[in-house]
Amino acid sequence: MQTVIQIDSPFYLRAEELSSPADWQFVFGNANPITLEIGSGTGDFVAALAGEQPQQNFIAIDYYNKGCYKTCRRLERLGLTNVRVLREEARQFLLERIPLHSLSTVHINCPDPWPKKRHRKRRLVSREFLEFLLPYLAPGGEFFFATDFDDYGLDVADFMPQLSGMTNLLAPELFRYERPGYPLSRYMEKFLAQGKQIHFIHYQKDTP
Numbered sequence: 001m002q003t004v005i006q007i008d009s010p011f012y013l014r015a016e017e018l019s020s021p022a023d024w025q026f027v028f029g030n031a032n033p034i035t036l037e038i039g040s041g042t043g044d045f046v047a048a049l050a051g052e053q054p055q056q057n058f059i060a061i062d063y064y065n066k067g068c069y070k071t072c073r074r075l076e077r078l079g080l081t082n083v084r085v086l087r088e089e090a091r092q093f094l095l096e097r098i099p100l101h102s103l104s105t106v107h108i109n110c111p112d113p114w115p116k117k118r119h120r121k122r123r124l125v126s127r128e129f130l131e132f133l134l135p136y137l138a139p140g141g142e143f144f145f146a147t148d149f150d151d152y153g154l155d156v157a158d159f160m161p162q163l164s165g166m167t168n169l170l171a172p173e174l175f176r177y178e179r180p181g182y183p184l185s186r187y188m189e190k191f192l193a194q195g196k197q198i199h200f201i202h203y204q205k206d207t208p
């Protein structure tokens with residue numbers, strides 16, 4: 001059995017200590033826009049982006065305890081104060097802690113691909129999940145998705161245009177293999193080193 005690492009860090013929050021939904025302006029001590037990374041792993045991506053965007057607040061969630069621990073250590077090493085880390089499941093966290101229409105950006109990078117056909121329904125990102133997620137984006141808010149897994153990338157690229165109120169910022173292409181300036185996550189680095197390609201998808205929520 002894996003031991004749970006106790007995370008004692010100023011960047012680590014316990015969701016149960018927050019209100020429902022949480023008061024993120026109070027948590028961060030400012031009203032800067034909020035980016036959520038779902039499945040942040042060991043925090044390479046969120047740390048890189050948070051360093052580049054000090055006027056943005058970041059919430060990094062993952063239900064992987066060791067990943068949250070490593071993310072917090074990384075933030076401490078880098079002295080980044082605009083990120084909070086929670087060990088949370090995505091759907092439950094959104095439902096309980098995120099106000100509707102409040103997020104300026106959501107990133108999902110290299111979610112578990114569940115390559116076996118019979119396991120596909122375990123994938124985090126599906127049309128149904130996007131329909132659940134999008135109301136949490138503010139008008140003008142952006143959704144980024146990246147995967148190294150061809151079939152996953154094609155599936156998401158295929159259903160995204162069917163969602164109403166979302167504009168494809170990579171049009172006329174449904175996805176791209178390169179996004180200059182997009183920080184690389186640990187898994188992206190790993191897959192690129194293996195010669196695999198990443199599918200990048202980028203949409204924006206329309207303003208009313």
Ligand SMILES: C[S@@+](CC[C@H](N)C(=O)[O-])C[C@H]1O[C@@H](n2cnc3c(N)ncnc32)[C@H](O)[C@@H]1O
Nearest residue numbers: 039041062063064089090109110112185186187
């Ligand atoms: C393959 S790893 C990728 C990690 C990181 N995004 C990267 O690209 O290096 C997928 C991560 O998503 C997390 N994850 C999967 N489903 C999740 C969910 N429903 N809620 C929160 N985290 C989830 C896993 O624990 C894992 O750390």
